Structure formats: C-alpha cells, structure tokens
Amino acid sequence: MGKYIGSRCRLCRREGEKLFLKGTRCATYRCAFDRRSYAPGQHGEGRRAKLSNYGLQLREKQKVKRMYGLYEKQFRNYFQEANRGKGVTGEVLLQFLERRLDNVIFRLGFCTSRRQARQLVGHGFVFVNDHSVNIPSFQVKPNDEIAIQFKKKGKQNVDDNIKLSKDRAIPEWLEADHAHYKAKIKRLPERKDIGAPINEQLIVELYSR
Numbered sequence: 001m002g003k004y005i006g007s008r009c010r011l012c013r014r015e016g017e018k019l020f021l022k023g024t025r026c027a028t029y030r031c032a033f034d035r036r037s038y039a040p041g042q043h044g045e046g047r048r049a050k051l052s053n054y055g056l057q058l059r060e061k062q063k064v065k066r067m068y069g070l071y072e073k074q075f076r077n078y079f080q081e082a083n084r085g086k087g088v089t090g091e092v093l094l095q096f097l098e099r100r101l102d103n104v105i106f107r108l109g110f111c112t113s114r115r116q117a118r119q120l121v122g123h124g125f126v127f128v129n130d131h132s133v134n135i136p137s138f139q140v141k142p143n144d145e146i147a148i149q150f151k152k153k154g155k156q157n158v159d160d161n162i163k164l165s166k167d168r169a170i171p172e173w174l175e176a177d178h179a180h181y182k183a184k185i186k187r188l189p190e191r192k193d194i195g196a197p198i199n200e201q202l203i204v205e206l207y208s209r
Contacts, residue, residue, distance in 0.1 A: 057206035060199055067196065068097050069114050074137070079207050090200030091191045098189040101126065102136035108176045108183050109165035110148060110158055125154055140185045148181040169195075 051059065065075045082092035097103065105117035105126060118136040120126060126133055127147045128140065140146070148158060162178050170176050171193045175184045 054206070054209075057202045060202040061206050064097070064198055064200075064203065067114075068100070068103060069118065070097075076207070079203070083207075090204045093203065094191065094194055094198065094200055095189055096139070098194060099139045099141075100136060101128070101133060101138040101140060104140055104146065104174065104183075104185070105148075107171055108146075108174055109162055109168060109170060109178065110181070111161050112164050116161070120148070120154075120158075123154075125149060125151070142185050142187050144185040146183040146185070150181075 061075070065072065068075075070078075078096045079089075079093055082096055083089050085092050098107075102114055102118040102121050105111055105120060106114045111117035111120055121136045121138075122134055124132055124134045125148050127149055128138065128144055130145075130147075150158075158181065171189065173185070173187045173189045173193050175186050177183060
C-alpha cells in the first residue's frame with residue numbers, strides 16, 4: 001500500500017465519525033464531515049447497509065488504523081506483538097499505539113494532529129533523553145524525558161499549535177511543560193486514558209479469525 005494522498009475528510013465520512021485527522025479544522029464549520037456525514041461515493045448518501053459481524057470488525061480496525069495513521073502491515077505487526085505479550089491483547093495493542101512518539105507529541109499539545117506530529121519528529125526537532133529521535137514509531141517508556149529543540153524554523157508553528165490545543169486535555173500519563181517545550185512520561189498509558197470511542201475487542205476478533 002502506498003502513501004494515501006486523498007482527502008482525509010473522506011476517511012472520516014467512510015468511518016461514520018470524526019477521526020480528527022486535520023487538527024483544529026475538525027472542530028470548526030469548515031469540517032466536511034459536519035456538512036456531509038454520509039459515506040463518500042456515488043451511493044454514499046443513500047441508506048447505509050446493515051453490517052455483518054465481519055463488517056463491524058473490519059470498520060473498527062480501519063477506523064483505528066486511520067486514526068493513528070498506520071499502514072496495514074504496521075498495524076498487524078502491533079497486533080501480533082500485543083498478542084504475544086502479557087495482558088489483555090486489545091488493551092496492549094492500544095498501549096503500543098499510544099506509546100508511539102508521534103502520538104505522544106500530539107497528545108502533549110505540541111501539534112494539532114498526529115500527521116503534523118509525525119512531520120515534527122521526522123524533521124529532527126524531537127529529543128528523547130537528550131538523543132535526537134526522528135522515528136515516529138519510537139516507543140516511549142516511563143520516565144523518558146522529551147524535549148523539542150528548534151533549528152532556524154519551527155518555533156512559531158509549535159507556539160501556535162500550543163495555543164490551538166490549549167482546550168485539549170493532556171492524558172494523566174503525560175506531563176507537559178509547554179513554556180520550556182519539554183515533557184515527561186509519568187507511566188504507561190492505561191485503557192481509561194484513551195478518550196476515543198474504540199472497541200478493541202472487535203479488532204482482536206478480526207485478526208483471530
């Protein structure tokens with residue numbers, strides 16, 4: 001699967017709910033989902049067909065995969081690793097997704113979307129324990145210290161993002177210091193820390209077929 005270059009609002013419409021893929025735009029009148037909440041395509045405005053069990057499982061997997069901006073192979077690898085580990089598979093899977101560095105930067109309010117956070121990480125602005133990390137999938141650990149260090153550009157964009165994200169609550173497992181562009185991982189994320197409506201059991205059932 002190549003890079004998706006289509007409309008991200010189309011993905012929200014396909015899943016039937018906002019995935020907040022375009023940051024603060026999703027909370028304004030410009031959000032395409034609010035204007036056209038039906039599925040995209042020629043027959044999208046018609047009546048939605050009742051989904052089978054498999055259809056429900058598939059849609060839930062696609063929703064979470066698109067929410068975190070992953071390809072199918074990446075997502076399946078996370079599931080297989082969660083399935084091999086200890087604990088409830090679905091919750092461990094979500095924990096892996098939440099611990100991604102790009103997601104952490106988004107959750108901390110330094111960016112307004114995960115896609116934007118991935119770009120910030122990829123451009124080498126993010127440091128973990130004083131080491132530059134440009135891999136968005138990097139898994140953070142408890143007590144890791146995160147810092148954003150700017151080059152010639154970037155500071156104004158992050159300042160703007162912090163202002164735009166000020167009303168978004170920071171999860172309890174993270175500690176942010178926006179004034180100094182720093183943060184700390186207090187503990188591993190728990191199921192209650194994920195505010196999005198996700199039914200991870202459907203994903204487990206899909207991959208266990």
